[in-house]
Amino acid sequence: MIINGKDLASQIESEIREEIKTIGIPKLVAIVVGADEGTKSYMRSIQKVGEKLGIEVELVDLPKESSTDEVRNVISGLSSQKDGIIVGRPFPLHIDEQQIIASILPEKDVDCLHPINLGLLFLGTPRFSPCTPQAVIEILNRTNTTICGKKVTIVGRSNIVGKPLAMMLSKRGVDATVTVCHTKTQNLSVHTRNADILIAAAGYPCLINAEMVKSGAIVIDVGVNLKDGKLVGDVNFPDVEPKASLITPVPGGVGPITTRILMKNVLLAKRLSSKI
Numbered sequence: 001m002i003i004n005g006k007d008l009a010s011q012i013e014s015e016i017r018e019e020i021k022t023i024g025i026p027k028l029v030a031i032v033v034g035a036d037e038g039t040k041s042y043m044r045s046i047q048k049v050g051e052k053l054g055i056e057v058e059l060v061d062l063p064k065e066s067s068t069d070e071v072r073n074v075i076s077g078l079s080s081q082k083d084g085i086i087v088g089r090p091f092p093l094h095i096d097e098q099q100i101i102a103s104i105l106p107e108k109d110v111d112c113l114h115p116i117n118l119g120l121l122f123l124g125t126p127r128f129s130p131c132t133p134q135a136v137i138e139i140l141n142r143t144n145t146t147i148c149g150k151k152v153t154i155v156g157r158s159n160i161v162g163k164p165l166a167m168m169l170s171k172r173g174v175d176a177t178v179t180v181c182h183t184k185t186q187n188l189s190v191h192t193r194n195a196d197i198l199i200a201a202a203g204y205p206c207l208i209n210a211e212m213v214k215s216g217a218i219v220i221d222v223g224v225n226l227k228d229g230k231l232v233g234d235v236n237f238p239d240v241e242p243k244a245s246l247i248t249p250v251p252g253g254v255g256p257i258t259t260r261i262l263m264k265n266v267l268l269a270k271r272l273s274s275k276i
């Protein structure tokens with residue numbers, strides 16, 4: 001079965017609309033520094049989703065020659081006015097990304113990048129959930145997939161997807177047995193074929209083919225790649241789909257859910273800020 005990310009996203013939207021009735025309009029600011037078209041377009045899509053849901057999203061587009069200190073000053077200036085702050089990455093090379101992230105108040109770090117928030121996640125007591133990993137977990141939960149005791153293979157170990165997702169899936173109470181693969185993994189297909197749930201987050205177009213997938217596996221494709229002018233995932237979809245019991249397409253799978261999880265985090269930040 002093909003998982004329709006847009007349907008799941010609209011379920012989450014209804015939950016968000018209901019919550020806004022109680023807590024009022026949350027405010028998010030998205031800051032980009034000399035961003036490429038891809039990052040700007042991602043931020044515009046966040047703004048569009050926010051508008052649709054009644055969440056205020058301000059885009060701040062700083063010139064590419066801005067210094068690390070200038071960006072930090074903008075962040076601290078906006079901190080008191082906004083519930084949530086996100087920054088567009090990658091930054092220009094002269095910018096110290098870790099300093100920028102550390103300058104976001106942890107209570108407003110709705111992308112869950114701050115070391116304190118990652119530390120809380122590591123300890124199993126998260127404040128925010130990182131958006132893309134949480135989107136994967138929402139897909140599994142909302143399709144009534146049993147995770148406990150399942151063998152999960154994640155292809156990719158980045159700080160924003162693979163690593164936090166491994167942490168979240170192996171947490172006590174979620175209880176998957178997780179294997180994390182990367183570019184130095186020997187015999188990748190041995191690990192992917194072993195998986196009850198295979199998660200591709202490599203950023204490598206059509207890396208996963210049918211021979212690499214166990215029959216009846218659940219396949220979640222996080223990858224977003226441009227190939228021959230078309231958006232494709234890390235999974236060769238037409239090849240793998242007949243073999244999978246559940247599979248997400250690209251586009252229209254994980255992506256729409258990720259942006260709704262971000263909005264859920266903005267709501268949480270608003271609730272936290274009213275307690276500060």
Ligand SMILES: NC(=O)c1ccc[n+]([C@@H]2O[C@H](COP(=O)([O-])OP(=O)(O)OC[C@H]3O[C@@H](n4cnc5c(N)ncnc54)[C@H](OP(=O)(O)O)[C@@H]3O)[C@@H](O)[C@H]2O)c1
Pocket residue numbers: 132155156157158159160161162181182183184185188201202203204207222223224225254255258
């Ligand atoms: N749908 C969404 O909401 C969403 C959100 C975020 C990202 N994405 C997409 O997800 C993909 C991954 O993003 P990211 O930020 O995690 O990327 P990243 O920082 O480039 O990390 C990619 C990871 O995959 C591993 N990898 C790359 N090629 C591989 C291969 N051939 N075999 C095995 N492992 C391989 C890398 O291994 P090494 O560590 O050894 O280099 C690395 O750990 C991208 O396509 C991105 O656009 C989608």
